[in-house]
Amino acid sequence: MSVGNITPLWRRGLLLAAVLGLVLAGCQSLTPSFKKPVLTVESIHWRSGNLTSQKLEIELKVQNDNAIALPVEHLEFVLNLDNLRVGQGSVDQSITVPAHGNSVVPVEMTIDLSQIFLKVLPKLKEGATPLHYQAKGQLNTHLVGRRTIPFDVSGDWSPNR
Numbered sequence: 001m002s003v004g005n006i007t008p009l010w011r012r013g014l015l016l017a018a019v020l021g022l023v024l025a026g027c028q029s030l031t032p033s034f035k036k037p038v039l040t041v042e043s044i045h046w047r048s049g050n051l052t053s054q055k056l057e058i059e060l061k062v063q064n065d066n067a068i069a070l071p072v073e074h075l076e077f078v079l080n081l082d083n084l085r086v087g088q089g090s091v092d093q094s095i096t097v098p099a100h101g102n103s104v105v106p107v108e109m110t111i112d113l114s115q116i117f118l119k120v121l122p123k124l125k126e127g128a129t130p131l132h133y134q135a136k137g138q139l140n141t142h143l144v145g146r147r148t149i150p151f152d153v154s155g156d157w158s159p160n161r
Helices: 003-030 120-125
Strands: 038-049 053-064 070-081 084-091 095-097 101-112 131-143 146-157
Touching (some): 038 146, 053 070, 053 131, 120 131
Antiparallel strands (some): 038 053, 070 084, 070 095, 084 101, 131 146
16 A cells, blocks of 8 residues: 555545534534423421321422423422421322423421420420421432432421411
């Protein structure tokens, strides 16, 4: 082989690699990046109770800022109230959060008052509100490459709202 034949092959290979790189970069820019859904606690309502347990309904708002709908298969979380684990909740029904939209998911949970009687109830009795809450958990979806999405939301809650 002569040097004249090797140079054009080398140039063609370099040109092919450059074109392939540009095509792949272009395809990647056409694929939208996934934005993690934002969860907020819309409300916490005391539903019923007795001396040993209380039933709460927690409404979680799931905000989807993506251009495609977000199918949620399962959602679970742990609720802390003033840094004390007071309960947990989960939803096993399928929920679809629309593209560029939101859905409110009601979750009922039962709280064992023996866990919080000494710490939280005296604060409520004294009128020391609001109380700090934290809901930490995950949601599961079947979107490609996005199986489990963790979340951690917190804020202040007043039973007088």
